[in-house]
Amino acid sequence: MINLFRAEWVKIAGNRWVAGCLVWIFPVGALAFMIVVGVIMALSSTAREQFFDAPAQWTEQAVAVWNIPNNPLGRLVLLGFTAVVFAGEYQWQTWKNVVPRNRRSLLIVIKFLALGAFIVTAFVLMSILWTVGTGVLSRIAGVPYGPSLTGGVLADFAGDYALAAALAFTSTIIAAGYAALAGMLTRSILGGVLVGFAITFVENLLAPVLALIGLLLDIPRIVHLYRLTPGYNLLNVSSWINSDEAIEWTIQVSDKARYTMTDSLAFSIFVLAAWVVGLVGLTIFLFRRQDIAS
Amino acid sequence: MTETPAIRIDDLSKTFGRRRKRIEAVKRVTLEIPVGQVYGFLGPNGAGKTTTIRMMLDLIRPTEGHVRIFGRHVRREHDVLRRVGAIVEGATFYNFLSGRRNLEVLARTANDLNPKRIDALLEQVGLAHRAGQRVKDYSTGMKQRLGLAAALLSDPDLLILDEPTNGLDPEGMHEIRQFIRSLADDHGKTIFLSSHLLGEVEQVCDRVAIINLGEIVREGMVSELLEGKSRLRVEASPLDRAAAVLGEHWTVSSNGQWLTIDATREDAPHLVRRLVEQGVDVYQVASQRQSLEEFFLSVVREEAGRRD
Numbered sequence: 001m002i003n004l005f006r007a008e009w010v011k012i013a014g015n016r017w018v019a020g021c022l023v024w025i026f027p028v029g030a031l032a033f034m035i036v037v038g039v040i041m042a043l044s045s046t047a048r049e050q051f052f053d054a055p056a057q058w059t060e061q062a063v064a065v066w067n068i069p070n071n072p073l074g075r076l077v078l079l080g081f082t083a084v085v086f087a088g089e090y091q092w093q094t095w096k097n098v099v100p101r102n103r104r105s106l107l108i109v110i111k112f113l114a115l116g117a118f119i120v121t122a123f124v125l126m127s128i129l130w131t132v133g134t135g136v137l138s139r140i141a142g143v144p145y146g147p148s149l150t151g152g153v154l155a156d157f158a159g160d161y162a163l164a165a166a167l168a169f170t171s172t173i174i175a176a177g178y179a180a181l182a183g184m185l186t187r188s189i190l191g192g193v194l195v196g197f198a199i200t201f202v203e204n205l206l207a208p209v210l211a212l213i214g215l216l217l218d219i220p221r222i223v224h225l226y227r228l229t230p231g232y233n234l235l236n237v238s239s240w241i242n243s244d245e246a247i248e249w250t251i252q253v254s255d256k257a258r259y260t261m262t263d264s265l266a267f268s269i270f271v272l273a274a275w276v277v278g279l280v281g282l283t284i285f286l287f288r289r290q291d292i293a294s
Numbered sequence: 295m296t297e298t299p300a301i302r303i304d305d306l307s308k309t310f311g312r313r314r315k316r317i318e319a320v321k322r323v324t325l326e327i328p329v330g331q332v333y334g335f336l337g338p339n340g341a342g343k344t345t346t347i348r349m350m351l352d353l354i355r356p357t358e359g360h361v362r363i364f365g366r367h368v369r370r371e372h373d374v375l376r377r378v379g380a381i382v383e384g385a386t387f388y389n390f391l392s393g394r395r396n397l398e399v400l401a402r403t404a405n406d407l408n409p410k411r412i413d414a415l416l417e418q419v420g421l422a423h424r425a426g427q428r429v430k431d432y433s434t435g436m437k438q439r440l441g442l443a444a445a446l447l448s449d450p451d452l453l454i455l456d457e458p459t460n461g462l463d464p465e466g467m468h469e470i471r472q473f474i475r476s477l478a479d480d481h482g483k484t485i486f487l488s489s490h491l492l493g494e495v496e497q498v499c500d501r502v503a504i505i506n507l508g509e510i511v512r513e514g515m516v517s518e519l520l521e522g523k524s525r526l527r528v529e530a531s532p533l534d535r536a537a538a539v540l541g542e543h544w545t546v547s548s549n550g551q552w553l554t555i556d557a558t559r560e561d562a563p564h565l566v567r568r569l570v571e572q573g574v575d576v577y578q579v580a581s582q583r584q585s586l587e588e589f590f591l592s593v594v595r596e597e598a599g600r601r602d
Contacts, residue, residue, distance in 0.1 A: 007402035014391045093386040097444065100351045100375040101404035292353040293310075293345075 001110065004102060008114035012085055022081040023119060026068060027126035034133030041140045048141045055143045059157045061134045063241060065127040066164035069119060069171050070234045072204055079196045082115055082176035087183030087192030095292045105284045112176055112280055119172040120165055127161075160241050167237050170272050174230045175200075177279025184286055187294070203231050211253045220257035227261055230275050233268035240265040298365040300452050300484035301327040301350065306359035308345050319345040321508040322359070327486060327501075329451075332478045334499035334516070335488040336590055342508040343488045344383050347456050350486075351380055363452060376404060379450035381458055385441025389430035393421055393440050396429060397447060406448050415443040434461030442470070453477065454486045459494060467491075471498050496586035504590060506597050520589055526555045526562055528569075529578040536574045540565060554582075 013019055020028075041047045068074040089095045098107060138145035147153050175196070182195030202209075207226045214220040226232055232249060239247040246262040253259065308320040320342040327333045337343045348354040350361050352368045352375060360367055366374040387396045394412060401407040416422045419439040429437065438461045445453055455474070459467040475498050477483040489495050495502060496516060503513040512519060529552045530536040537553055540546050544565075545556040557565060559581040569576050 001405075003402040003405045003407060007399045010391070010395060010399050010402075011388060014388065014395060016390065092388060093383075094388060096348075096351070096353055096382045097386070097400055098403055099353055100378065100380060101400065103372055107403075289355065291348075291355060293348065 001106070004106065004110045005114055005117075008110050009118065012114055012118050015084065015088070018081065018084045019118075022077055022084075023122045027122055027129055030065070030126045030129045030133065034129065034137065038133070038137060038140060041137060051137065051141055055145065056134050056138055057146055058131050058135060059147060059153065059160070060242075062127045062131040062157070063160050063164050065123060065130050066161075066168050067238055067242070068126075069123060069168040070238045072200070072231060075171055075175055075231070075234075076197060076200060078119060078172055079175040079179055079200055080193050081119075082172065083179035083183060083192035083196050084189050085111065085115055086176065086180040087186065087189045090183060090187035090294070091189050093294055099292055104288050108180070108284050108287050109280065112173055112180075112283075115176050116169040116172045120169050123168055124165065163237070164241050167234065167241070167272075170276060171230075171234055173276050174234075174272070174279060177276070177283060180283045181279070181286070184283070184290060200231075203229050207249075207251055211251050214253045214257070220253035220259070223251045223253055223259050224261070226251065227263060227267075228271055230272060232261070233263075233271045233275075236263055236268040237265060237272070240268070297329055299326045299362075300329045300331075300364060301325065301333075301486060302362040302365075303346075303350070304359050304362075306346065306349060306361060307357045308342075308349060308354060309357045319508055320349070320356075323505070323508075323510055324359075325503055325510065325513070327484060329484050330478060330482050331500045332474060332485040332487060332498050334495035334502035335486060335505065336490075336492065336495060336502055337505035338594055339490075341505045343505055344456060346505070347380075347382055347454055347486075347488060350454060351375065351378070351382065353382070376406070376448060377451045378454060379445035379448060379452070380454040380456075381438075381441040381445050382454075382456050384434075384457065384460055385437045385444065387429045387437065387440065387444075390428060392426050392428055393432065393436075394425040396440065397444060400444050401447050404448055411447070411449070412443075415446055418446075419443045435463065435466055438462055439466070442473075450483070452484045452486065456488045457490065458487070459489070459491065467494065474498050492585070492587040492590055502586070504593055506594055511597050512593050516586065520583065520586065524558050525582045525588075526557045526559070526565065527578075527580045527582055528553045528555060528565070528576065530569055531575045531577070535572065536569055536576075539568055539572045539574060543568075552578075 037051070041051060069078055089098065135145045178199045179192055179196045182199065183192035186192055186195055206229055207223065210223045210226055214222040226249070236247045239245060246264065249261040251259050251261070303323055303325045306320055306323040307318070310317045310319055323342075323346060335343055335346070345354060349356050350363070350368065352372055355369070360369070362368070363374050364377060368374060388399065391399065394416065397412045397415070398407065398409075401412065413422070416425045419442055421436060421439055421443065424432070424436065429440065432440065438458065442458060445455065458474070459470050462470060471494060474485055474487065478485055487495065487499060499516055501513075501515050502519065504511050528536065528540070533548060533550070533553065537546050537548050540553065540555055544561070547554045555565065562579050562581065566576050566579060
């Protein structure tokens with residue numbers, strides 16, 4: 001299994017142009033940003049005074065980076081990347097080399113795991129660069145960079161960081177699930193990207209669509225289905241990590257019907273876990289039955 | 295005790311599409327290939343060769359029937375495919391990786407990485423000096439050689455090769471033919487070879503099957519299939535009169551310069567006598583053994599005629 005994981009990793013990382021533009025761009029971008037701002041601050045006293053409204057906290061900086069893979073735009077970028085990884089096997093006609101060498105279910109599971117691990121690695125690197133870079137900038141500006149490293153701070157930070165990383169992993173797996181299904185359907189990278197984007201777009205539009213359906217059918221409570229979408233739950237878990245409170249999502253169905261959704265962390269984790277299991281399971285089920293005819 | 299065959303295919307069928315778009319690509323194919331043979335699988339384009347091969351490799355689900363490799367059901371016991379190496383419809387790779395990286399990825403996928411074997415195979419197929427180069431810069435022939443190395447990665451007992459000499463120059467083709475023959479003769483490997491180069495098949499295969507429109511139409515040892523399939527080439531004048539005289543007894547075809555008669559060497563004196571009696575001048579009569587290519591074409595045409 002380790003060999004299979006390494007094979008997938010080499011394939012993902014070896015596609016340097018795609019991995020560079022869609023994944024490594026985040027840590028590289030963070031580094032470039034820090035260098036440019038650092039140079040400006042080193043040269044300009046005005047910049048040194050104005051850059052920080054308030055002293056930054058390294059605990060917040062390290063975790064904030066993880067919001068990127070969990071927000072809608074970040075998810076689209078990840079979806080593009082995962083579409084290349086899944087649909088690429090069809091377009092490059094490489095499944096025919098791979099499938100006879102191992103069980104189909106294992107090939108799919110490891111592909112999901114390798115993708116998730118690859119994205120998490122990139123964002124761990126980005127968070128390290130961002131946190132250290134912000135510390136350097138704080139020093140240049142002469143502002144404190146807390147909090148002090150105590151057992152309690154470290155324990156809280158480790159919990160939030162692990163949850164944020166797990167959430168990014170989950171977000172990647174869900175994007176990969178969409179991309180895998182789209183790739184299987186279209187058997188092309190472009191098709192996989194477009195269909196994957198369409199699914200994500202529809203998911204984001206679901207709140208107003210459900211409100212409209214609720215209004216037309218006079219069952220306004222139907223908008224509560226939005227609570228089951230990955231997008232809403234990813235944002236809710238993010239909110240719990242960053243602010244220790246649920247996201248408040250309000251949908252106005254009619255003058256009389258206005259619904260505000262607030263959900264617990266446990267609820268969102270459960271829904272996201274169901275999506276992960278469902279998407280990976282469906283991908284395996286379909287892939288095991290699929291004819292590799294090209 | 296009878297040895298388990300390398301490949302046993304029973305009533306294998308595959309239908310693509312439904313209703314009006316329904317295509318029966320393979321129809322009740324049954325074959326048995328003993329261990330250690332080089333087996334040729336011939337057929338015109340669209341005959342069902344590649345679909346059959348894909349079903350043998352568990353890439354396509356059969357609609358009916360099943361494939362057993364070394365006695366094990368390929369769909370239920372997928373692990374048996376670890377004993378199989380294959381090139382299917384041309385060698386394709388991850389173009390952004392080097393030749394060596396591609397082989398490493400495939401070896402790792404099979405959980406069977408052996409760097410020394412990869413080096414040896416790259417040397418064997420003549421790619422050692424280009425192994426670090428990305429596959430996107432390889433020629434078709436180089437990709438085909440890499441495909442052969444990939445097929446041999448796990449030192450398989452059975453090789454399934456679909457057009458293995460595509461894109462190779464004549465010297466490369468000759469090398470591959472010799473290599474295939476030596477794998478069977480010296481190492482006891484079984485080779486299932488699909489090729490449209492019938493001369494190639496005739497030179498290396500012990501036994502062949504001809505598939506047409508999804509059905510096996512002939513199967514047997516190459517020597518048996520071509521036995522008694524000799525022809526006589528007759529140069530005579532006037533040619534059309536000679537054709538008319540001989541056409542009464544034999545199947546005759548003309549290319550405007552000579553006649554080709556479906557007859558044996560023993561028929562030659564009788565044939566010459568008839569021509570001379572009818573006032574035809576005979577310049578030359580030569581016996582020709584029918585090639586596999588001619589046999590293949592005659593079988594395919596015969597099948598087409600039977601269906602019309």
